Structure formats: structure tokens, C-alpha cells
Amino acid sequence: MITKLGIFTLLVGICVALFSGISLFLETSTFWVDLTISKIIGQENSETVVLLTDIAVVQNFFDFIIYDLPFFLFLIGIGIILLIISLFEKTR
Numbered sequence: 001m002i003t004k005l006g007i008f009t010l011l012v013g014i015c016v017a018l019f020s021g022i023s024l025f026l027e028t029s030t031f032w033v034d035l036t037i038s039k040i041i042g043q044e045n046s047e048t049v050v051l052l053t054d055i056a057v058v059q060n061f062f063d064f065i066i067y068d069l070p071f072f073l074f075l076i077g078i079g080i081i082l083l084i085i086s087l088f089e090k091t092r
Contacts, residue, residue, distance in 0.1 A: 002089055006082030013075030020072055035071040 019032040031039070038046040050062045065074065 002082050003086040006079045006086055008079075009075055009082060010079030013072045013079055016075060017072035020070065036069065037066045037071060037074060040071070041066075 016032065016035070019030075020035065023030045023033045041049075046066045049066060050059055052062075053059060
């Protein structure tokens, strides 16, 4: 199950990257170009997640992931992590 989810996440990330690349190439301002997690979940929810902890390193990490990291890179990263986890998962 984790393998299928990882592959699906990778495929969605690649599709979003393609749409973003096409939009950048055509120089159109669509929402694919600068899509981040903060634009998906909203500004108030993003601030809540970032301010959830008092540790500055964790806040900086969440700030980068939520506000700066393009969404397709986030999806590709999650897909790779899920595929790595599935390598170590014991098959039944």
C-alpha cells in the first residue's frame, strides 16, 4: 500500500511540475507557477503550523516547507520518502 501511495505521489508531483514548467515556459501567470503549501491550506493555517513550536530550527524548517518550497518538490519528496519506507516494510 505504501509503495502504491509513493508511486501515486511521485506521479502527481511530476504532473504538477510539468504544468508549472509549461506555465513558466509560456510566461503565463497561472496558479501552478508559484503553488506552495501555504496557498493550498491558507495563510492562517500556515501561520498556525509554523508557530506550533518554540524551537527556532523547527520553525525555520516549517517556514521553508510551507512558504518557499514549490508544491511539486514537496510531492516528489514525500513520494521518495514513502518509497524508501516501503523498502523496509515487512511484506505479509
